[in-house]
Amino acid sequence: MFVILALVGALSNPYLVSLMTIVLLFTFLGQSWNLMLGIGGQLSIGHALFVGLGAYSVGVLDVKFGISPWIGLLLGMFVAGSVGAVLAWLSFRFEVRGIYFALLTIAAAEFARIMFSGWEFVGAMQGLFFPAPTNAMDMAMLRGDARFYYFVALALAALGIAGTELISRSYLGYVWRAMRDDEQAARALGVRTFRHKILVIAISAAAAAVGGGVLALVQGSIFPDSIMGMGLSVDVLVGPVVGGLGTTFGPLVGSLTVIPLNHAMSALGDSLRIPGLNNIAYGVVLILVVWFLPDGIWPAIVRLCKAIQVPWRVWLPQPRKAEE
Amino acid sequence: MTSLLEVRNLSRSFGGLVAVNNVSFALGAGQITALIGPNGAGKTTCFNLVAGAMRPTSGQVFFEARRIENTPPEAVCRMGIARTFQIVRPMRDMSVLENAMVGAFSWTSSVGEARSKAYESLESVGLAGKANASTDQLTLSDRKMLETAKALSTRPKLLLLDEVMAGLRPTEAASVVRVLRRLAETGLTILLVEHVMRIVMEVASRVVVLHHGAKIAEGSPAEVVADPKVLESYLGTGFHA
Numbered sequence: 001m002f003v004i005l006a007l008v009g010a011l012s013n014p015y016l017v018s019l020m021t022i023v024l025l026f027t028f029l030g031q032s033w034n035l036m037l038g039i040g041g042q043l044s045i046g047h048a049l050f051v052g053l054g055a056y057s058v059g060v061l062d063v064k065f066g067i068s069p070w071i072g073l074l075l076g077m078f079v080a081g082s083v084g085a086v087l088a089w090l091s092f093r094f095e096v097r098g099i100y101f102a103l104l105t106i107a108a109a110e111f112a113r114i115m116f117s118g119w120e121f122v123g124a125m126q127g128l129f130f131p132a133p134t135n136a137m138d139m140a141m142l143r144g145d146a147r148f149y150y151f152v153a154l155a156l157a158a159l160g161i162a163g164t165e166l167i168s169r170s171y172l173g174y175v176w177r178a179m180r181d182d183e184q185a186a187r188a189l190g191v192r193t194f195r196h197k198i199l200v201i202a203i204s205a206a207a208a209a210v211g212g213g214v215l216a217l218v219q220g221s222i223f224p225d226s227i228m229g230m231g232l233s234v235d236v237l238v239g240p241v242v243g244g245l246g247t248t249f250g251p252l253v254g255s256l257t258v259i260p261l262n263h264a265m266s267a268l269g270d271s272l273r274i275p276g277l278n279n280i281a282y283g284v285v286l287i288l289v290v291w292f293l294p295d296g297i298w299p300a301i302v303r304l305c306k307a308i309q310v311p312w313r314v315w316l317p318q319p320r321k322a323e324e
Numbered sequence: 325m326t327s328l329l330e331v332r333n334l335s336r337s338f339g340g341l342v343a344v345n346n347v348s349f350a351l352g353a354g355q356i357t358a359l360i361g362p363n364g365a366g367k368t369t370c371f372n373l374v375a376g377a378m379r380p381t382s383g384q385v386f387f388e389a390r391r392i393e394n395t396p397p398e399a400v401c402r403m404g405i406a407r408t409f410q411i412v413r414p415m416r417d418m419s420v421l422e423n424a425m426v427g428a429f430s431w432t433s434s435v436g437e438a439r440s441k442a443y444e445s446l447e448s449v450g451l452a453g454k455a456n457a458s459t460d461q462l463t464l465s466d467r468k469m470l471e472t473a474k475a476l477s478t479r480p481k482l483l484l485l486d487e488v489m490a491g492l493r494p495t496e497a498a499s500v501v502r503v504l505r506r507l508a509e510t511g512l513t514i515l516l517v518e519h520v521m522r523i524v525m526e527v528a529s530r531v532v533v534l535h536h537g538a539k540i541a542e543g544s545p546a547e548v549v550a551d552p553k554v555l556e557s558y559l560g561t562g563f564h565a
């Protein structure tokens with residue numbers, strides 16, 4: 001259903017194609033963040049760290065050495081996964097958890113941003129630029145036109161949704177949700193929460209790095225302030241929060257709502273000469289959703305379909321979150 | 325009688341308060357033992373010490389002759405000790421069956437295997453009919469039985485039950501008693517915490533009585549009820565045997 005919708009979008013004008021590419025990429029990034037908090041119960045507000053590591057892995061290999069972004073994506077997964085695991089290990093080893101762990105993720109992201117800003121080899125503040133886009137599609141170097149990246153982003157979003165469902169239904173999904181709801185109770189049932197927390201964070205970080213690598217290719221450049229900044233960390237989490245925390249389709253629905261709105265408001269703000277209108281709109285939507293649909297848009301859609309007995313409701317996967 | 329669990333000179337204090345004071349007892353395999361005492365006697369703390377949720381200030385815990393008092397709770401569970409919590413803790417967005425599945429992942433990573441074990445656990449506590457219900461549709465009695473089923477899914481050798489009958493109506497308590505008897509018949513060893521003495525008399529073959537953290541009596545139910553120290557401790561706090 002979503003795939004068809006998205007395909008239709010792809011055949012329309014270039015503006016819509018590039019907007020939808022960003023929507024799908026943030027769906028994937030949101031999915032990675034959602035896995036960590038919505039299922040694993042670990043809050044990150046510094047996901048830009050992992051996104052940035054993925055972007056730089058792809059960027060440095062491609063721009064500096066001409067090595068395929070495919071290798072860059074693998075390297076990014078490895079680097080970000082390891083950094084995530086080490087961060088988690090250190091944190092939980094010293095009993096830093098919950099909101100304190102979240103603060104640590106911001107600190108780590110800011111530290112990395114400052115480090116990359118001063119690192120000449122990776123372009124420092126001047127950033128890294130990929131070779132100019134061509135119209136010839138090149139799978140090996142992941143280069144092509146806007147429509148090509150649209151399909152890459154679409155594949156990634158689909159992969160993210162399928163992966164989340166798969167993990168959710170495997171034993172990891174059960175064990176992680178138990179750990180998220182009550183760590184002490186989960187441990188009493190034999191769940192080795194220490195290693196599972198590290199695992200969920202490493203997987204989330206590795207996925208975020210893939211999203212970051214592709215985001216960098218799509219944008220054609222990497223700047224430390226935007227790819228590793230606080231703003232990006234927030235952009236990553238807004239989708240799943242608005243769409244529905246811990247639900248498989250939440251990040252997609254949330255990104256579909258928030259990003260086009262943000263762009264529209266930004267354009268409106270420009271024409272009305274009200275800078276920052278998009279940020280205000282962002283805030284208003286967040287407040288409205290938190291106020292009226294505290295568990296997000298997706299669970300509300302599912303409830304609505306159930307209430308009006310839409311015959312195809314059987315197609316809709318149930319949200320994982322309780323309706324309370 | 326071989327002892328599955330042995331607690332030796334166990335103590336735990338919180339600041340100046342000695343919650344468990346030099347307590348020793350042993351559990352015979354396949355028996356139901358009750359740990360009783362008025363509220364605040366230190367029963368839950370004792371459970372936490374055995375289950376690895378807290379470390380003792382001093383003393384040892386032996387399970388199958390291995391020392392476990394400094395073992396973390398997940399490892400204690402994997403050795404074969406499962407516990408329930410006095411305050412029931414169902415996982416909110418999981419069905420009754422899914423709740424009961426989690427424990428099985430301590431010995432299998434197969435979802436199918438976990439599901440069939442969970443059914444078996446629910447069946448043995450009489451909850452199989454509500455497998456697909458959500459946990460907030462359950463009565464208190466059912467929730468307590470769900471806690472027991474969750475623990476059973478870990479395939480324990482020793483089951484620690486913290487006040488599973490507290491707050492239940494007499495008919496509900498009677499059905500819990502039947503469940504516990506049946507579990508014991510399968511060879512499971514049970515340590516049961518209750519503060520109401522009457523219920524334990526029916527199921528336990530041995531009773532350990534705590535008061536102000538110390539063990540004041542131990543023996544068969546009949547011996548314990550006849551013990552003046554026990555009566556005094558209960559009368560002193562307004563509870564009647």
Ligand SMILES: Nc1ncnc2c1ncn2[C@@H]1O[C@H](COP(=O)(O)OP(=O)(O)O)[C@@H](O)[C@H]1O
Binds near residue numbers: 343363366367370
């Ligand atoms: N985590 C804790 N911190 C401080 N005091 C505690 C803690 N747990 C229990 N206590 C105290 O230890 C004593 C024994 O409590 P508990 O073991 O819960 O008793 P029981 O289960 O027999 O009712 C009580 O006085 C209680 O207030």
Ligand SMILES: [Mg+2]
Binds near residue numbers: 367368369410
């Ligand atoms: Mg208690």
